[in-house]
Amino acid sequence: MDRDLDVISLKAGYVVPSPGEVIEYGRVLVRGTKIVEVGPYKAPDGGGVEIDLGDVVVIPGLINAHTHLELTDLEGKLSPPKGFAQWLRQMVAFRLDDRNGDLSHAVKRGVQLSLEAGTTTVADIAYTNDSFNILPRLPIRKRVFKEVMSMDPNSVASILEDAIRVLSGFPRENLDYVGLSPHAPYTACEKLYKGSALFSQGQDMLITTHICETEEELEFLNKGTGSLADLLGAYGFLDNWKPPGTSPVSFLKKIGALTKSPWLLAHCNYPRDEELQIIKESGSSVVYCPGSHHYFGHKRHPFPRMLKEGINVALGTDSLASNSSLSILDEMRFVTANYNEVSPRDVFEMATVRGARAVGMGDRVGALSPGLEADLAAIELPGNAGGSVLDRMLQPDARNVFTMVAGRPCYDKHGLFAEKKQ
Numbered sequence: 001m002d003r004d005l006d007v008i009s010l011k012a013g014y015v016v017p018s019p020g021e022v023i024e025y026g027r028v029l030v031r032g033t034k035i036v037e038v039g040p041y042k043a044p045d046g047g048g049v050e051i052d053l054g055d056v057v058v059i060p061g062l063i064n065a066h067t068h069l070e071l072t073d074l075e076g077k078l079s080p081p082k083g084f085a086q087w088l089r090q091m092v093a094f095r096l097d098d099r100n101g102d103l104s105h106a107v108k109r110g111v112q113l114s115l116e117a118g119t120t121t122v123a124d125i126a127y128t129n130d131s132f133n134i135l136p137r138l139p140i141r142k143r144v145f146k147e148v149m150s151m152d153p154n155s156v157a158s159i160l161e162d163a164i165r166v167l168s169g170f171p172r173e174n175l176d177y178v179g180l181s182p183h184a185p186y187t188a189c190e191k192l193y194k195g196s197a198l199f200s201q202g203q204d205m206l207i208t209t210h211i212c213e214t215e216e217e218l219e220f221l222n223k224g225t226g227s228l229a230d231l232l233g234a235y236g237f238l239d240n241w242k243p244p245g246t247s248p249v250s251f252l253k254k255i256g257a258l259t260k261s262p263w264l265l266a267h268c269n270y271p272r273d274e275e276l277q278i279i280k281e282s283g284s285s286v287v288y289c290p291g292s293h294h295y296f297g298h299k300r301h302p303f304p305r306m307l308k309e310g311i312n313v314a315l316g317t318d319s320l321a322s323n324s325s326l327s328i329l330d331e332m333r334f335v336t337a338n339y340n341e342v343s344p345r346d347v348f349e350m351a352t353v354r355g356a357r358a359v360g361m362g363d364r365v366g367a368l369s370p371g372l373e374a375d376l377a378a379i380e381l382p383g384n385a386g387g388s389v390l391d392r393m394l395q396p397d398a399r400n401v402f403t404m405v406a407g408r409p410c411y412d413k414h415g416l417f418a419e420k421k422q
């Protein structure tokens with residue numbers, strides 16, 4: 001960073017440092033990569049640069065707790081699914097197609113779209129190594145999970161060995177964090193889940209998986225039948241597998257994978273009562289992906305009940321293979337419009353402080369306060385809308401105009417920062 005840009009004072013119509021706290025006519029003072037002061041506006045008294053962001057609300061950078069950046073170029077390419085298994089068939093075909101080549105371009109575009117939308121942290125699930133190769137060079141905070149799949153216990157050792165090699169080659173500093181992701185109970189066998197959990201616990205590393213995403217998953221695990229079994233069986237993926245005869249989260253508990261450290265559980269669309277209890281006791285977080293959930297036509301998500309019962313719930317976009325946007329702000333709007341029982345404050349929490357906790361960065365990001373990383377977004381408010389600042393921020397025409405990650409402006413719609421640099 002240029003020397004004169006080491007101290008940045010951001011002036012804004014509103015600052016919302018955390019849920020429920022609104023500062024009118026405020027400022028955020030940033031030194032280097034960290035926030036040093038948040039409060040009512042004061043003119044700068046020393047060196048540095050002041051940026052007047054105008055009639056915006058400055059908020060903590062949004063956290064996307066579940067996405068697949070390498071699938072960004074699949075936007076609009078898959079036919080609308082008649083069911084989850086049919087969509088999965090298209091994904092398997094994509095994965096098996098050698099012609100896809102290097103997906104770095106998709107990852108880059110996914111990061112660009114995220115930064116433009118005010119997202120400063122992504123939990124990215126990466127099946128190929130392209131994310132691992134390109135992401136350290138891109139200015140977004142990220143936890144990249146190496147995705148592993150196998151329903152054959154005999155192949156688990158070599159799959160884990162390869163995955164661990166990839167993780168060990170990824171920097172773990174500044175903006176970069178890693179993790180392991182056994183894909184889902186219909187693509188990862190007991191041995192793969194156990195091995196992944198053991199490795200992650202030993203490394204004190206967050207682990208994630210897709211779970212309870214469909215009703216078919218329950219039938220698959222209980223009886224080994226249904227559309228998922230038909231699809232995966234046809235590829236020969238299930239030749240060495242037997243159904244465990246249990247529900248998905250109970251399966252994780254039964255094999256001992258849920259002990260010791262919390263998980264990041266993507267979807268959890270159809271948990272049974274006892275599974276909610278297991279999730280709560282394990283201290284794991286759930287990621288609700290509203291756009292993707294809607295795309296598949298699932299029943300209403302039980303996240304309001306989860307929140308009431310003390311489970312941490314974050315928001316994710318999933319990928320553009322099952323959603324039309326990588327914007328957490330869009331997801332917040334969807335939730336606000338469709339779930340009257342949750343308040344704008346709940347929604348704001350899920351996108352910030354709860355998201356940060358879910359991805360294991362609760363002590364670094366998710367709020368604006370001295371000592372935390374200077375990750376923030378500035379949402380331009382629509383002119384005539386009434387209501388609270390949060391209500392206005394969630395209006396369809398409110399737009400992110402400025403994104404900062406670790407003290408560095410990464411998106412600046414009006415070129416305010418560029419003007420100051422001259």
Ligand SMILES: [Zn+2]
Pocket residue numbers: 066067068125210266318319
């Ligand atoms: Zn996913």
